[in-house]
Amino acid sequence: MDTLENPTSNSCDDLTELAFRHCIFPMVSTAELHREGPVIFAHGSGTHITDIKGREYLDMMSSHTRANSLGYGNLEVAQAMLDQAKRLHYVGTAQYLTEPSIKLAAKLAELSPGRLSKCMFVSGGSEAVETALKLAKQYQRESGLKPRAFKTISRWNAYHGATMGALSVTDWLPVREVFDPRVPGHSFVAGPTCYRNAYGVSDEEFAEICAQHLERQIQLEGPEWVAAFIGEPIMQANGVQIPAKSYWQRVRDICTQYGVLMIVDEIITGFGRTGYWFASEYFEIEPDIMTTAKAFSAGYAPLGAVITRCEIADAIPMFRHVHTFSGHATACAAANRVIAIKERDNLIARAKANGEYLQEALKSALSSHPIVGQVRGIGHWHAVDLTPDKCTKAPFADDTVKAVVKRTRELGVIVGAIGTAFEMAPPLIATRAELDQAVEACSQAVHDVAREHGLD
Numbered sequence: 406m407d408t409l410e411n412p413t414s415n416s417c418d419d420l421t422e423l424a425f426r427h428c429i430f431p432m433v434s435t436a437e438l439h440r441e442g443p444v445i446f447a448h449g450s451g452t453h454i455t456d457i458k459g460r461e462y463l464d465m466m467s468s469h470t471r472a473n474s475l476g477y478g479n480l481e482v483a484q485a486m487l488d489q490a491k492r493l494h495y496v497g498t499a500q501y502l503t504e505p506s507i508k509l510a511a512k513l514a515e516l517s518p519g520r521l522s523k524c525m526f527v528s529g530g531s532e533a534v535e536t537a538l539k540l541a542k543q544y545q546r547e548s549g550l551k552p553r554a555f556k557t558i559s560r561w562n563a564y565h566g567a568t569m570g571a572l573s574v575t576d577w578l579p580v581r582e583v584f585d586p587r588v589p590g591h592s593f594v595a596g597p598t599c600y601r602n603a604y605g606v607s608d609e610e611f612a613e614i615c616a617q618h619l620e621r622q623i624q625l626e627g628p629e630w631v632a633a634f635i636g637e638p639i640m641q642a643n644g645v646q647i648p649a650k651s652y653w654q655r656v657r658d659i660c661t662q663y664g665v666l667m668i669v670d671e672i673i674t675g676f677g678r679t680g681y682w683f684a685s686e687y688f689e690i691e692p693d694i695m696t697t698a699k700a701f702s703a704g705y706a707p708l709g710a711v712i713t714r715c716e717i718a719d720a721i722p723m724f725r726h727v728h729t730f731s732g733h734a735t736a737c738a739a740a741n742r743v744i745a746i747k748e749r750d751n752l753i754a755r756a757k758a759n760g761e762y763l764q765e766a767l768k769s770a771l772s773s774h775p776i777v778g779q780v781r782g783i784g785h786w787h788a789v790d791l792t793p794d795k796c797t798k799a800p801f802a803d804d805t806v807k808a809v810v811k812r813t814r815e816l817g818v819i820v821g822a823i824g825t826a827f828e829m830a831p832p833l834i835a836t837r838a839e840l841d842q843a844v845e846a847c848s849q850a851v852h853d854v855a856r857e858h859g860l861d
């Protein structure tokens with residue numbers, strides 16, 4: 406019989422069978438699951454993770470979701486959580502607070518761009534987006550500026566989460582049609598992309614078209630009805646879409662001009678992923694509302710936040726929105742320690758420098774390969790966009806991208822498939838030797854898969 410101290414360790418086959426019998430696997434087709442099986446991990450240390458069969462991998466995706474910015478088995482974070490759980494693990498929500506949540510709010514205000522200084526904590530990214538959208542709508546109404554504004558705008562290929570509000574502003578991944586109708590009043594505009602776009606123009610021209618499209622859409626919807634625009638500063642769809650700085654500056658101006666609150670979704674990009682605390686710093690913009698999650702707690706606890714200016718928060722006499730685990734003390738203690746470690750070990754500046762190193766290494770290993778269309782990236786977030794034809798830039802219509810990712814994993818390195826590209830999002834603690842190892846594995850995988858397809 407199991408005891409709390411000494412749980413029976415199940416065999417590999419038992420666990421797999423239990424998983425098949427009792428688990429729902431999000432975003433994996435049943436056919437794929439039966440072909441590949443679930444991946445069950447047993448332990449991790451630093452940048453390495455080991456599955457229950459004893460196979461060790463170099464994890465260059467920061468735990469699949471890009472959240473795990475400090476690697477596995479960080480004892481300092483674990484200790485901070487243990488200390489807080491022993492002292493006072495959780496006290497409830499609303500006006501019930503603890504020291505770690507107040508200190509974290511103050512720290513978030515210090516690190517956030519511009520005047521963003523008042524926050525609400527939530528349990529993850531989708532909740533953060535829900536909260537941001539509601540905050541924007543309630544502000545427009547209760548400030549008296551736009552009492553009728555209920556409309557929102559986001560972009561083609563956006564990903565903002567899975568709950569109904571966040572899903573309504575989402576376009577990426579085949580996740581939305583099945584749940585229609587979504588929240589009314591939302592529309593999508595073009596979003597800037599790298600390498601390919603619907604009009605076949607340069608990235609810069611397309612970014613300008615996208616900014617104009619946003620302005621036209623606000624005019625079309627009627628500015629007095631439009632509460633907010635939401636966008637990821639760097640889109641994840643088809644791999645690390647870094648727009649020109651001018652795009653975000655134009656969007657900032659347009660939102661200001663029409664009184665549309667600009668929500669910048671920094672759920673992936675926040676807390677060091679781009680070599681900045683927030684990508685808004687890189688784009689030199691001040692959001693009206695910013696969302697963050699993932700690397701906030703480095704994945705040690707489910708945690709997200711929404712932060713805004715005093716003027717916006719204070720215009721609302723009572724924010725009509727709550728979550729049970731908002732400001733969870735143990736999760737906030739984890740995030741406080743994660744931030745302290747990133748500051749002490751200078752991990753944000755290190756991510757910037759190592760990111761430039763990684764980008765160079767990926768370019769020199771892969772750019773000239775016949776199936777590599779573009780290598781791009783910033784900080785610890787990079788994408789290699791694949792094409793069978795460098796002239797037309799057509800994406801692969803088959804599973805070539807997934808095959809490269811699979812081959813890389815066979816070589817002991819975890820990277821991710823993201824539409825037309827494969828992606829690397831190493832934890833901020835990754836060493837240059839580990840980055841070299843990852844580039845070598847990716848390069849070999851691209852060659853192997855291309856050879857199999859007769860394209861090498």
Ligand code: PLP
Nearest residue numbers: 529530531564565566637672673
């Ligand atoms: N926003 C962005 C930009 C994301 O990348 C994600 C998740 O990947 C979300 C929102 C949703 O976050 P969560 O999965 O924590 O609910």
